Amino acid sequence: MKRKIVISTLLAGILLSTSALSANMTDSVASQEAKVLNNPNSVKGHAMSVAQVKNTRQKDAYQTRMDMGNFRTESRQDEANKLKSIVSKAATQHRLALKKAPQEVADGLQETVTALRALQKNQVQPAKEALKKATKLFDKALKKDPQLALVPIADEIQVNDFTGDSKLVRHIIESVESLLKDNDTQVARSMLLPLQDEMEMKTEFIPMGAYPLATKEALKILNKGNTKLAFTTLATALNGIVTQIVILPIPLLTAQNLVLEASKLDKSNKKGALKLLSVADDELEKAILLGYTKRHTAEYANLQTQIKKIKTEIKGKNRVVKYYDHIKNDFKSLISKHEKENTTKNPAKV
Numbered sequence: 001m002k003r004k005i006v007i008s009t010l011l012a013g014i015l016l017s018t019s020a021l022s023a024n025m026t027d028s029v030a031s032q033e034a035k036v037l038n039n040p041n042s043v044k045g046h047a048m049s050v051a052q053v054k055n056t057r058q059k060d061a062y063q064t065r066m067d068m069g070n071f072r073t074e075s076r077q078d079e080a081n082k083l084k085s086i087v088s089k090a091a092t093q094h095r096l097a098l099k100k101a102p103q104e105v106a107d108g109l110q111e112t113v114t115a116l117r118a119l120q121k122n123q124v125q126p127a128k129e130a131l132k133k134a135t136k137l138f139d140k141a142l143k144k145d146p147q148l149a150l151v152p153i154a155d156e157i158q159v160n161d162f163t164g165d166s167k168l169v170r171h172i173i174e175s176v177e178s179l180l181k182d183n184d185t186q187v188a189r190s191m192l193l194p195l196q197d198e199m200e201m202k203t204e205f206i207p208m209g210a211y212p213l214a215t216k217e218a219l220k221i222l223n224k225g226n227t228k229l230a231f232t233t234l235a236t237a238l239n240g241i242v243t244q245i246v247i248l249p250i251p252l253l254t255a256q257n258l259v260l261e262a263s264k265l266d267k268s269n270k271k272g273a274l275k276l277l278s279v280a281d282d283e284l285e286k287a288i289l290l291g292y293t294k295r296h297t298a299e300y301a302n303l304q305t306q307i308k309k310i311k312t313e314i315k316g317k318n319r320v321v322k323y324y325d326h327i328k329n330d331f332k333s334l335i336s337k338h339e340k341e342n343t344t345k346n347p348a349k350v
Contacts, residue, residue, distance in 0.1 A: 083161060086253050087199055091157050094201050094246065094339065098152045101206075102144065105151050108137035109206060112215055112234060119231040124222065127230070131219040138212035150205035150242055161250060162197035166285040169195065173289065197250045197290055205242040214240075244342040248335065251287035255280040256331040259307070263324040270314050277314075281307045295341070299334045303327065 111134035118127035142148055162169075172191055179188040214237030222230040258280035262273040284304050287293055293300045306327045313320045 079163065086257050087159055090199060090248055090253055095155065098203065101151045101153055102141045104137040104141035105206060106153065108134045109153060111137065116231065116234050119227060122227065124227060128219065128222055131215060134215050135219060138215060142208065148208040151208055152203050153206050154204040156202045158200045160196035160198055162194060166282050166289055169286055169289040195290055199248050199250060201246045203244050205244065207240065207242055210240060211237050242344060244344050246339050246342045248338050249287045249292035251283040252335065255283040259327060273314055274311055277307050277311050296334060296337060303330060
């Protein structure tokens with residue numbers, strides 16, 4: 001049990017914020033002062049000197065730890081800014097790769113939503129007008145481009161950031177294995193939950209092969225006087241909007257960014273370049289330990305090998321331009337493969 005307690009304490013220490021540290025340390029000093037107030041005789045003569053020295057040391061130690069805490073806070077802010085930059089860059093590239101929705105499609109979708117709201121209020125005529133507009137807009141879009149299939153209409157990005165290196169991930173995994181052997185499954189489960197370091201990009205598409213047909217069908221039904229069935233037809237079409245989810249490992253994106261930074265350093269800053277490359281290698285190792293590499297084990301191993309070659313070359317004659325060009329292309333290729341491995345939900349149904 002001691003080993004498990006040590007593990008839990010270590011993890012708690014890593015995850016504790018400075019505010020929690022402040023509370024713990026303040027309580028420690030306050031408790032010493034309370035003992036002195038409750039027992040004045042304990043601070044007379046030699047005992048008083050010892051108590052004062054001990055109290056001073058505690059306060060000094062507390063201040064030192066708080067300074068370290070502030071440094072960690074600044075460091076976290078710097079990391080947060082870098083993460084924001086990396087995620088923003090990846091999100092921008094993802095959005096640029098999406099085919100822009102024709103304005104007619106966007107407007108047509110809005111008209112169908114207007115029709116649904118009108119039907120909810122039993123406003124039949126406004127619903128008919130909205131559906132007529134939607135039909136014309138969709139027909140116009142398809143006339144311009146008969147090949148329209150999945151048209152993006154909305155996107156959402158969620159980031160799950162794990163702020164730790166590969167050593168911490170390995171430590172957690174080993175700890176979980178130990179816990180599972182002792183059937184402490186729930187504790188193991190709680191330790192595994194934070195092990196996500198990814199950005200999830202969710203994009204919604206309107207299926208142009210089905211949605212406009214559902215809109216026309218709803219209008220026909222409404223013209224026959226069946227308001228409820230018209231509403232159900234439209235609602236079903238909206239539920240048939242296709243959702244694609246792409247997951248990109250943040251360690252891979254971070255490693256790419258670090259390699260790019262290293263490539264910009266000149267020969268006079270070999271130490272800086274080597275440090276950046278070492279962190280990049282650790283990020284790739286973290287991605288491997290977090291299980292993002294199962295389909296691309298060889299590609300990740302190749303990137304790590306290339307980083308080692310670049311580091312060796314920097315320590316030698318430092319002719320690394322061609323090495324950097326090669327690894328940059330391999331990063332792009334691997335990220336592209338991750339992007340293509342999307343998960344599709346809500347297949348269109350009419």
